[in-house]
Amino acid sequence: MDKSGVRKNPDGKCIIVFKPSGKIVEAEQGTLLLDAAKRAGVEVQTPCGGFGRCGRCKVQIEMGEVARRQGPHLTQAEIERGVALACMTVVKGDVIVYVEPKEVTRLAPPQETTAEKIALPIACEWQRNPRIRKYFLNIEPPTLADATNDFDRLRRELKRQAGVDNVFASLQVLKNLPTVLRQDEWNVTAVLESDNTDNGNGSQPSRLINVQSGDKTKTSWGVAVDIGTTTVVAYLVDLLTSKVVDIASAYNGQINAGDDIISRIIYSQRGDGQSQLQAMIVKTINDLLIELGGRNRVKLPEINEMVVAGNTTMTHLFLGINPKYIREEPYVPLTTHPPIVRASELGIRINPEGGIYAFPSVGSYVGGDIVAGVLSSGTFQSGKLTLFIDVGTNGEIVLGNADWLITCACSAGPAFEGAGVRNGMRAVPGAIEEIWVNTETYEPTYRVMGNLPPQGICGSGLLSSLAELFVSGVIDKGGRINRALKTPRVRVGEHGAEYVIAWASETQHEQDIVLTEADINNLVRAKAAIYAGFSVLVNSVGVTLADVEQILIAGGFGRHINIEKAIQIGLLPDMPWDRFKYLGNTSALGAYTTLVCQDMRLLANEIAAKMTYLELSADNSFMNEYTSALFLPHTDTTAFPTVQSLLDSTRERLALSGTSVET
Numbered sequence: 194m195d196k197s198g199v200r201k202n203p204d205g206k207c208i209i210v211f212k213p214s215g216k217i218v219e220a221e222q223g224t225l226l227l228d229a230a231k232r233a234g235v236e237v238q239t240p241c242g243g244f245g246r247c248g249r250c251k252v253q254i255e256m257g258e259v260a261r262r263q264g265p266h267l268t269q270a271e272i273e274r275g276v277a278l279a280c281m282t283v284v285k286g287d288v289i290v291y292v293e294p295k296e297v298t299r300l301a302p303p304q305e306t307t308a309e310k311i312a313l314p315i316a317c318e319w320q321r322n323p324r325i326r327k328y329f330l331n332i333e334p335p336t337l338a339d340a341t342n343d344f345d346r347l348r349r350e351l352k353r354q355a356g357v358d359n360v361f362a363s364l365q366v367l368k369n370l371p372t373v374l375r376q377d378e379w380n381v382t383a384v385l386e387s388d389n390t391d392n393g394n395g396s397q398p399s400r401l402i403n404v405q406s407g408d409k410t411k412t413s414w415g416v417a418v419d420i421g422t423t424t425v426v427a428y429l430v431d432l433l434t435s436k437v438v439d440i441a442s443a444y445n446g447q448i449n450a451g452d453d454i455i456s457r458i459i460y461s462q463r464g465d466g467q468s469q470l471q472a473m474i475v476k477t478i479n480d481l482l483i484e485l486g487g488r489n490r491v492k493l494p495e496i497n498e499m500v501v502a503g504n505t506t507m508t509h510l511f512l513g514i515n516p517k518y519i520r521e522e523p524y525v526p527l528t529t530h531p532p533i534v535r536a537s538e539l540g541i542r543i544n545p546e547g548g549i550y551a552f553p554s555v556g557s558y559v560g561g562d563i564v565a566g567v568l569s570s571g572t573f574q575s576g577k578l579t580l581f582i583d584v585g586t587n588g589e590i591v592l593g594n595a596d597w598l599i600t601c602a603c604s605a606g607p608a609f610e611g612a613g614v615r616n617g618m619r620a621v622p623g624a625i626e627e628i629w630v631n632t633e634t635y636e637p638t639y640r641v642m643g644n645l646p647p648q649g650i651c652g653s654g655l656l657s658s659l660a661e662l663f664v665s666g667v668i669d670k671g672g673r674i675n676r677a678l679k680t681p682r683v684r685v686g687e688h689g690a691e692y693v694i695a696w697a698s699e700t701q702h703e704q705d706i707v708l709t710e711a712d713i714n715n716l717v718r719a720k721a722a723i724y725a726g727f728s729v730l731v732n733s734v735g736v737t738l739a740d741v742e743q744i745l746i747a748g749g750f751g752r753h754i755n756i757e758k759a760i761q762i763g764l765l766p767d768m769p770w771d772r773f774k775y776l777g778n779t780s781a782l783g784a785y786t787t788l789v790c791q792d793m794r795l796l797a798n799e800i801a802a803k804m805t806y807l808e809l810s811a812d813n814s815f816m817n818e819y820t821s822a823l824f825l826p827h828t829d830t831t832a833f834p835t836v837q838s839l840l841d842s843t844r845e846r847l848a849l850s851g852t853s854v855e856t
């Protein structure tokens with residue numbers, strides 16, 4: 194023991210006890226607390242991937258000696274209380290650490306819809322044309338007079354009874370064939386994967402992916418998966434009826450390696466980070482399959498095909514491709530058209546021979562999820578000038594119609610998902626999802642998901658706070674909090690000016706929930722990046738935002754966007770509300786359409802080829818547009834007439850009350 198009461202082992206080993214779980218690990222002196230927690234199986238929130246950028250991996254050192262790197266995310270009071278960032282702290286001796294249980298990521302994310310409500314927004318002609326076909330065959334057993342081998346015998350019957358020619362199979366399928374053929378007196382079901390698209394290449398060979406004894410043609414299953422950076426959604430689809438039978442969703446298991454794609458790419462470059470990330474997403478998908486299979490009494494090997502749609506980084510990581518160059522100029526992915534792979538190659542627990550088709554992408558930052566969205570939303574065949582936007586961890590935007598499509602990606606960052614915001618959190622029970630500010634007293638009223646005491650603020654709550662504080666005059670158009678207001682809600686905290694949304698006595702963690710000026714800056718930067726993206730796209734084709742006839746909003750955050758408030762802060766253009774339409778998870782819908790109608794793959798390829806990608810970092814006008822949008826709602830308030838009239842009344846009210854403020 195040293196004089197602080199901390200034991201220092203002569204062999205340099207330290208015992209680390211994690212509370213409240215009671216898990217214990219032994220580690221070398223100098224081990225990062227975050228690594229020790231991982232080894233102990235203790236979950237710590239790491240939105241930035243453990244790079245000291247987000248301040249969300251806070252733990253409490255209850256006893257023992259540690260060394261921490263200084264950073265901006267801890268206040269002096271927190272340091273004195275023993276709070277440390279797990280990713281910036283190393284152990285020097287035996288330590289007892291308290292880690293707040295991470296309920297948030299254990300909860301399944303809110304389900305966006307139910308299977309009965311799945312409806313395709315596309316208006317184009319499509320029909321059932323799955324790649325998976327099943328044929329029940331009654332085969333003549335071999336005799337001395339007809340000693341044709343087993344596989345040729347099966348192929349002969351496929352041609353004779355089902356008209357299918359040119360069939361091949363892997364060694365694995367062939368190995369099982371002799372037993373299966375003889376199990377039920379040569380009555381078998383052949384499961385074939387066939388390319389029946391009219392792609393001009395004539396008849397393609399069909400792959401035999403399974404042979405089952407007896408008649409198994411009464412069911413046929415496939416799965417469509419949207420691999421989001423935050424959330425993964427899987428649809429179980431009956432390929433005989435094309436119906437979505439059930440939906441399951443979960444947080445992407447990679448969340449612990451960072452909230453955004455850049456953090457994930459950085460994580461993938463550390464040691465075996467890439468294979469860890471692949472294992473995490475494979476596990477997430479397998480868990481969803483187990484959930485769907487259990488609920489619907491479907492054995493996983495009876496699922497014969499999977500279609501996935503995800504951004505380019507998610508697709509690379511899922512397929513085990515190094516995403517390194519996506520992040521390095523000139524931002525080149527390995528491929529925009531990944532080949533079909535077999536489930537066994539990835540460890541996905543459907544039929545091991547089942548094919549996995551990943552949507553084609555446009556480039557590094559406009560991925561298969563956006564191609565799937567443009568497909569399922571019908572943007573690619575619309576007669577109207579359409580702006581399709583998907584605001585998630587990043588903002589991807591497509592402008593166009595049936596004749597042309599142009600696209601860009603804005604690195605808005607995950608601020609609207611609660612990352613980089615002091616009291617930000619995901620949209621789960623306990624999150625403040627909407628706020629109203631009284632324009633006389635500046636007192637807030639808020640609504641909390643699950644009707645619980647609040648724990649933090651989720652994306653829609655942040656958007657709502659920003660808009661309400663702005664139109665009520667608490668913050669000005671530069672995002673500064675008006676310190677002259679006579680309300681205890683406005684104060685100067687350790688990180689500068691802040692507005693108290695909930696007092697400690699109201700909250701779950703008994704600490705005030707605040708929105709700081711730094712948070713406001715992060716949110717304004719995020720909205721400015723998205724709005725600048727709109728502006729650059731419309732300018733590049735010589736039209737204006739007023740010419741846009743419809744705005745289709747997709748993605749998880751889109752579901753919670755309050756159009757009125759999004760216009761008030763200048764995230765969305767000031768247009769009549771009937772031009773906005775929320776479409777839901779268009780990425781999952783695109784994957785689903787492609788699963789039930791293989792002709793959609795040809796369309797997906799056409800869409801990906803048709804989309805012109807505009808690299809914003811190489812566009813000279815982007816910086817100007819971005820700078821102009823760094824104000825609420827914008828430097829050009831004439832583009833926001835409805836917001837301007839609200840601001841005029843705020844200005845009058847403040848003048849009457851004798852408060853000095855610039856709105």
Ligand code: FES
Nearest residue numbers: 245247248250280
């Ligand atoms: S600061 Fe530690 S994980 Fe982000």
